[in-house]
Amino acid sequence: MTGLLSVNALSKAYSSSGRQVAALDTVSLTIAAGETLGLVGASGSGKSTLSRVLLRLLKPDSGSISFEGQDWLALRGAELRRRRARMQMVFQDPLAAFNPLASVASVLDDPLRIHAIADRKQRPADIAALLERVGLHATLAPRPVRTLSGGQRQRVAIARAIATRPSLLVLDEAVSALDVTVRGRILELLVELQREHGLAYLFISHDLAVVRAISHRIAVMDAGRIVEEGPAADVVNAPRSDAARRLVAAVPRLVTEPV
Ligand SMILES: Nc1ncnc2c1ncn2[C@@H]1O[C@H](COP(=O)(O)OP(=O)(O)OP(=O)(O)O)[C@@H](O)[C@H]1O
Numbered sequence: 001m002t003g004l005l006s007v008n009a010l011s012k013a014y015s016s017s018g019r020q021v022a023a024l025d026t027v028s029l030t031i032a033a034g035e036t037l038g039l040v041g042a043s044g045s046g047k048s049t050l051s052r053v054l055l056r057l058l059k060p061d062s063g064s065i066s067f068e069g070q071d072w073l074a075l076r077g078a079e080l081r082r083r084r085a086r087m088q089m090v091f092q093d094p095l096a097a098f099n100p101l102a103s104v105a106s107v108l109d110d111p112l113r114i115h116a117i118a119d120r121k122q123r124p125a126d127i128a129a130l131l132e133r134v135g136l137h138a139t140l141a142p143r144p145v146r147t148l149s150g151g152q153r154q155r156v157a158i159a160r161a162i163a164t165r166p167s168l169l170v171l172d173e174a175v176s177a178l179d180v181t182v183r184g185r186i187l188e189l190l191v192e193l194q195r196e197h198g199l200a201y202l203f204i205s206h207d208l209a210v211v212r213a214i215s216h217r218i219a220v221m222d223a224g225r226i227v228e229e230g231p232a233a234d235v236v237n238a239p240r241s242d243a244a245r246r247l248v249a250a251v252p253r254l255v256t257e258p259v
């Protein structure tokens with residue numbers, strides 16, 4: 001595994017009603033190519049703030065990010081747009097942001113067109129191939145996204161995210177809204193895609209059991225800081241920080257029943 005993402009001393013404070021909230025406090029982490037880093041922490045610990053900074057949706061106050069050997073925060077304009085294809089995101093209900101009448105095909109057509117992955121004639125075949133790759137039937141293409149089940153919708157979101165052939169997916173609570181069976185299947189799909197394409201994941205969740213199921217390493221966030229980081233089994237079986245111990249205690253079966 002080679003270094004893909006390296007985050008160094010990232011800090012970000014929000015000011016809300018005259019008070020400064022340190023959402024990120026000198027956060028550092030690395031992700032290797034093809035690796036899953038789980039990021040877990042209580043509500044408000046700063047996980048989504050980190051994902052927004054990584055995706056260049058939010059500017060940090062200080063710190064640096066290296067991604068695919070580039071100074072990620074220095075990229076601008078056309079070069080940023082081009083490189084952005086390589087880091088994609090999947091949120092809890094990413095398709096909620098779309099026009100409810102948008103079809104599955106149009107949701108998948110956008111990234112192919114915007115990033116010039118395929119020309120107009122090639123795109124329907126690419127869309128069918130993407131659907132198949134995430135375990136959906138190509139006949140779903142004309143369906144409005146809002147008519148899909150939660151699990152199908154999340155598969156479309158994953159298809160959209162991998163359409164631009166990224167090396168890293170940032171998944172922020174991507175399976176949190178799904179019931180247990182559907183969640184398991186989506187996790188299996190992610191593992192399969194990782195194996196096939198060498199994808200790396202930053203897998204964010206407040207649920208340590210879910211993070212444990214998919215991660216090679218786990219980082220624990222508490223009040224804007226990474227307070228613990230290590231191989232997934234170590235963090236779950238022998239947590240060293242109070243924050244990690246609290247998360248383990250919240251899942252009583254976790255230690256005796258590894259997923
Ligand atoms: N736009 C904002 N303005 C002010 N404060 C914010 C803003 N967004 C987040 N915060 C604060 O920053 C801190 C970190 O929030 P963040 O959303 O990153 O946490 P999180 O770990 O993703 O939580 P959750 O598990 O609930 O999704 C919280 O204290 C939150 O209230």
Ligand SMILES: [Mg+2]
Nearest residue numbers: 047048049172
């Ligand atoms: Mg969040």
